């Protein structure tokens with residue numbers, strides 16, 4: 406009886422969600438129609454809302470202005486980015502660019518995809534709205550406090566904040582990355598988190614606190630992922646749908662995969678600890694320009710920490726007209742053997758090289774190009790990693806980063822006699 410009841414509830418839920426998604430598609434279709442011609446502008450707005458922008462642009466800028474404010478922005482960004490992923494794993498939100506195909510609605514509407522459309526994570530709530538919204542909230546509060554003597558002017562930062570948030574929301578719906586209710590949920594959650602978390606910023610905590618936070622974020626997500634997989638939930642469902650319905654394989658970016666954001670949050674927590682505690686950083690403190698430079702460097706260095714995001718080797722750097730090829734079943738026959746398909750497959754049509762991960766996923770999910778390679782059209786490039794000087798640089802990044810961070814951490818611990 407309980408089973409029948411829960412089945413009825415989930416049926417009702419699916420039915421209602423389909424109604425909501427359907428209404429969302431109508432809104433997206435209207436936006437694409439009325440905002441036709443200004444797509445480049447909206448792609449820029451989407452870029453302004455990208456969580457990556459918080460780490461690489463908003464954080465250094467606010468830090469240069471007020472050290473405390475900068476640290477608050479970074480802390481809020483990394484905590485809300487992690488929470489956003491957890492919400493997404495539990496809420497299973499669809500994205501319009503794949504939902505219209507899966508539901509069969511694509512024949513009723515004429516909708517276009519863009520270069521930023523093909524996000525590979527679940528859609529609910531919007532990370533652009535939630536993470537950027539949370540991270541910028543303390544900036545808004547700070548600015549309106551500064552203007553508190555000037556009467557009505559103190560509302561200008563709040564007005565500009567909501568204008569930006571609305572713009573980001575519209576851009577996400579327009580490019581089919583989100584349904585309207587997902588961006589609204591993102592803004593509400595972002596404002597709420599910004600408000601609550603700004604009171605918990607660990608400005609004067611030890612390096613060990615940041616190291617433990619980093620470990621918690623990384624392993625907490627891995628453990629959660631493992632637990633959900635064990636209980637039968639396939640958390641890569643969104644990656645499969647995104648690669649299946651993205652209209653161009655080169656628009657699927659590995660860095661949008663859910664686990665990339667975990668490594669970024671964990672890396673930034675560690676980077677923040679190092680920035681606040683390393684003697685190297687302390688010696689630069691006081692000189693604003695160099696402080697900013699060292700800050701950006703710390704963030705940049707910590708970003709590619711443990712990076713389980715698939716094959717790193719860019720295709721085009723050593724053989725422009727070839728795409729690495731490995732048939733999913735080929736794995737059974739030849740371990741660690743990568744071959745290059747001399748006939749340029751799908752990527753050639755779009756005149757743009759694509760990376761190995763994207764290509765594998767595209768083939769695995771769409772079944773396209775499966776006839777591309779036969780044995781005499783392949784060139785064996787066993788152990789291709791770091792073959793080209795440019796690739797070497799790329800491949801060497803992670804060990805180098807770990808090495809530098811370890812030295813800095815050791816020096817910092819020695820100095821503080823922990």
Ligand SMILES: O=P(O)(O)OC[C@H]1O[C@@H](O)[C@H](O)[C@@H](O)[C@@H]1O
Pocket residue numbers: 455456457524526527528530531532533534577582660661665666
């Ligand atoms: O949920 P949204 O708005 O698509 O945004 C989330 C993702 O946006 C991507 O572009 C980022 O690279 C990810 O790290 C982030 O998690």
